[in-house]
Amino acid sequence: MSGIALLKCRSCGHHWQFRRAACPVCAAIEPEAVAVAGGGTVWSVTTVHRAPLPEWDVPGGYAIALVTLDEGVRVMCRAESGLAIGEPVRVTLRDGLPHAART
Amino acid sequence: MAHITGVAVTAFGKHAGRGPVDLMETAALAAIGDADLPREAVDGLVSGYATTYPHLMMGTVVAERLGLKPKHAHEARCGGATGAMAIVLARHLIAAGACRHVLVVGGENRLTGQSRDDAVKTLAGVGHPEHEVPLGASIPAYYALLAARYLHEAGATERDLAELAVLMRRHAATHSGAQLTKPITVDDVMASKPIAAPLKFLDCCPISDGAAAVIVSADPSPRAAIRLAGWGEAHTHQHISEMPDDLGLGAKVAARQAFETAGRKPSEIRLAGIYDSFTPTLAIFLEALGLAPAGGAGKAARDGRFGRDGALPLNLHGGLLSYGHCGVAGFLAHVVEVVRQMRGEAGDRQVRDPALAYLHADGGVLSSHVGLVLERAA
Numbered sequence: 446m447s448g449i450a451l452l453k454c455r456s457c458g459h460h461w462q463f464r465r466a467a468c469p470v471c472a473a474i475e476p477e478a479v480a481v482a483g484g485g486t487v488w489s490v491t492t493v494h495r496a497p498l499p500e501w502d503v504p505g506g507y508a509i510a511l512v513t514l515d516e517g518v519r520v521m522c523r524a525e526s527g528l529a530i531g532e533p534v535r536v537t538l539r540d541g542l543p544h545a546a547r548t
Numbered sequence: 549m550a551h552i553t554g555v556a557v558t559a560f561g562k563h564a565g566r567g568p569v570d571l572m573e574t575a576a577l578a579a580i581g582d583a584d585l586p587r588e589a590v591d592g593l594v595s596g597y598a599t600t601y602p603h604l605m606m607g608t609v610v611a612e613r614l615g616l617k618p619k620h621a622h623e624a625r626c627g628g629a630t631g632a633m634a635i636v637l638a639r640h641l642i643a644a645g646a647c648r649h650v651l652v653v654g655g656e657n658r659l660t661g662q663s664r665d666d667a668v669k670t671l672a673g674v675g676h677p678e679h680e681v682p683l684g685a686s687i688p689a690y691y692a693l694l695a696a697r698y699l700h701e702a703g704a705t706e707r708d709l710a711e712l713a714v715l716m717r718r719h720a721a722t723h724s725g726a727q728l729t730k731p732i733t734v735d736d737v738m739a740s741k742p743i744a745a746p747l748k749f750l751d752c753c754p755i756s757d758g759a760a761a762v763i764v765s766a767d768p769s770p771r772a773a774i775r776l777a778g779w780g781e782a783h784t785h786q787h788i789s790e791m792p793d794d795l796g797l798g799a800k801v802a803a804r805q806a807f808e809t810a811g812r813k814p815s816e817i818r819l820a821g822i823y824d825s826f827t828p829t830l831a832i833f834l835e836a837l838g839l840a841p842a843g844g845a846g847k848a849a850r851d852g853r854f855g856r857d858g859a860l861p862l863n864l865h866g867g868l869l870s871y872g873h874c875g876v877a878g879f880l881a882h883v884v885e886v887v888r889q890m891r892g893e894a895g896d897r898q899v900r901d902p903a904l905a906y907l908h909a910d911g912g913v914l915s916s917h918v919g920l921v922l923e924r925a926a
């Protein structure tokens with residue numbers, strides 16, 4: 446598995462990422478934690494040349510992508526460089542952070 | 549009924565040695581004077597917050613500084629939408645009969661009161677603490693993600709976005725209070741240093757010191773009846789990870805409510821003040837609000853639509869991109885400019901007879917929206 450965990454509504458099947466006690470669609474409580482395969486497509490992508498903390502700056506910048514997972518959930522990831530919107534990717538955990546790379 | 553009866557804005561830029569309360573005091577006293585009110589007539593106060601002075605009770609701090617004894621005072625917080633939201637709150641206080649004259653004020657020494665690194669770090673904190681901030685995303689990175697998506701969907705180019713920065717700089721050059729007045733070209737924007745692709749340095753608003761204030765009253769001012777005819781809000785998400793697929797959804801929802809409460813149509817407006825923290829923010833709003841065709845905001849700017857003599861004059865003081873951005877007062881400066889224009893007091897910047905205007909602000913990452921329709925009585 447990818448190491449990416451989502452929450453899934455036991456009532457309507459909606460998936461989401463952020464911590465919350467009830468489904469944002471149908472309000473059913475006690476969602477199930479599910480591990481997902483990490484497949485998805487790039488919704489948007491940027492290269493950050495100016496990090497929010499100076500110690501995070503790296504020469505040439507680092508890429509951040511928003512990936513729409515196959516479960517319909519958008520997640521923010523570090524990304525391999527040069528990704529384009531619409532490109533299929535797989536998200537895995539790398540150094541504890543979600544990372545998107547070409548399949 | 550609520551009316552804008554007093555406005556004031558300081559110059560934006562550096563106000564070294566002056567704190568947020570000092571700056572708010574300057575703008576508030578000027579706005580009370582502009583409304584020609586005795587100080588004790590101000591019976592309500594909604595202040596902004598200041599990242600350089602995160603007090604628990606800024607509303608009370610400001611009331612004390614001004615020597616006010618209001619029936620209501622508090623501090624509103626909704627990021628860039630705070631000023632506009634405070635005006636809506638003032639309207640609600642008046643409609644409820646709780647107050648007659650509400651002071652809305654924001655001000656901050658965001659430029660000189662902290663290091664630039666501290667400012668960037670504080671602002672990045674609007675991201676999700678677990679799923680966004682640890683990835684190294686900054687405010688420009690969130691808006692860069694929006695910009696890339698916007699360019700992809702709308703078929704616009706980075707040069708189109710650059711047109712909006714050029715336009716705001718041209719407008720700022722006509723206002724003595726603006727922070728950035730040196731003329732720039734599309735090539736200058738394209739050649740400015742990369743911040744977060746596709747955003748370059750000149751696609752981003754500066755960080756400023758400054759303050760602005762607005763008085764919202766039950767009755768019109770004798771010199772000009774500027775009525776808050778419509779208002780609308782939308783809160784579609786906080787974090788970009790959970791934002792709707794339609795980039796313009798929140799703007800559309802807030803604007804629809806604002807125009808419905810005003811009983812007016814977007815095609816009737818003759819002046820606009822639109823939040824422009826980054827060039828894509830402005831493009832997304834102009835297009836979502838129907839003020840420019842999809843993908844066409846930059847081209848419309850190039851063709852003169854948003855200039856003083858165009859069909860829809862926009863941010864004639866230079867907007868956040870060039871007048872400057874000091875937090876809550878950033879958007880209040882748009883309100884001040886629109887009201888001065890509607891009163892016919894904008895001097896060299898004056899547009900011809902703007903009887904109906906629309907103002908729009910967002911906070912977060914297109915997260916919270918406030919739209920305002922202002923109407924000048926005949």
Ligand SMILES: [Zn+2]
Nearest residue numbers: 454457468471
């Ligand atoms: Zn559900």
